[in-house]
Amino acid sequence: MTQRIAILGAGVMGETLLSAILSSGHPVDHLVISERRDDRAAELREAYGVEVTGNAEAAAGADVVLLVVKPQDVPALLQEIAGSVAPGTTVVSLAAGIRIEAIASALPDGVAIVRAMPNTPALVGEGMFGISPAPAVTEEQLAAVVTLLESGGKVVVVEEALQDAVTAVSGSGPAYVFYLAEAMIAGGVAEGLDPETARILAQQTLVGSAKLLAGSEETAEELRRRVTSPNGTTHAAITTFDERGVKAGLVAGVAAAAARSAELSAPQ
Template identity: 40%
Template sequence: MPLRDQKIGFLGGGAMAEALIAGLLRSGLVEPASVYASDISAARQEYLEQKFGIKTADNSSVVSAADIVVLAVKPQAISGLLEEIAPAARPELTVVSVVAGISTDFIEGFFKTPVPVVRVMPNTPCLVGEGASALSPGKFCSQPNMDKALAILKASGQAVVVDESMMDCVTGLSGSAPAYMYLIMEGFIDGAVRLGLSRDVARVLTAQTMLGSAKMVLETGEHPAKLKDMVTTPGGTTIAGLYALEEGALRSVLMKAVAEAALRSSQLAPGKNSKT
């Protein structure tokens, strides 16, 4: 087990850190006593302590105590954080970064010794154990380092390894796509409400339909187009709806959304336009 006897520290205690902590503890991969966290807000630290029974401390103390450190702050805060913890960094540490738009090279540049760094792009469904995460190794990263990072992310959903050059694309896709999905769901719900269905019923039917459709893609391994055709009978209701979606250029709009979000991700590194 990659996480056996490992102490894991989270620098930044926001929603994503909370989701990953919850996944780790829910899976039983680590005990609360092996998890540490820090946050700029004392109230947030107290919340994490009370909810999970973990330990909290300042950034440097967390790094000194941990075998694995998860960087979970906003991109604007990463430079200051890395400067602060650099003296405590050491080669046997595994650094896992979930900070959007920040490369492994950038993080490695703050450390005086070679420190293994894994870059990760998770998403908010990690909060319910259904996250989609992509990981990329830095130049000092070994397979055991990757195994540790993969174990952390797989405790909250599915995780895949990609080349770091694809990380901005991943950010525009799975990192941002929950918002796209919610917008699409909202449209379906409002469409049903317009026709007289209650909002609560429309919400359940829409959410379960999206969940079931995603599960079919994952479990059958079939291309979405093939699964779409299975639902689409000649002259039927589904093809009428698909025609309306094609008239609205839905696929083209979604492709543009991924591209725009990926572009924004590439601009998040310190020294570039860092407005979020």
């Protein structure tokens, strides 16, 4: 039986999931999205042919409810839909830092809760979702969530205690890649390239390298070694990176992001 999916929140990520789920073949008449603004609702109906309604109405009768709103808006949203979510419903929260316990305390008993950390490459179908199920979530319910989110990228299942690490590696990770791109472009310009040529060179190098890494059985370390000839140009660059503490700085940055995630998600 085809599940009825409700997406609560029609921002960028909400629309991204809407588009991805429909592209995966899920029937539009089994999907609903919530939006308060009339003009935005009209846009979504026109673009996707989807039902657009209020939060409580969307949640009522849904098998899976995706919470795709800002963290600060979650408490009010949970209060609004508490009377509409039936036991047996799976609620998936994509709001950063909101713990399963906080969601469970606001909803009826018997609701299956899954916490998820997405990232922005989901916008191009290459997202990374780290998800954590509550203990009561069944294998069938978890499998349904994995299948649903795989429409927007890849999914890994981790214990909730590791969500801060997931946030630090993949949630914030796209910014690290963009930061590296900035540095590569700046380095190229400093060596005489015009900014546009430097951008194209850096951008395609990152795209190609990511595809190579994703499609290889080799580790990142081994792939790096393969293009690092002794005393060659790459060796000169890597040696300089090590001397300047680039790798150590990145590792420390991931640790700082994880620590900040823990602070933000701590009970108030």
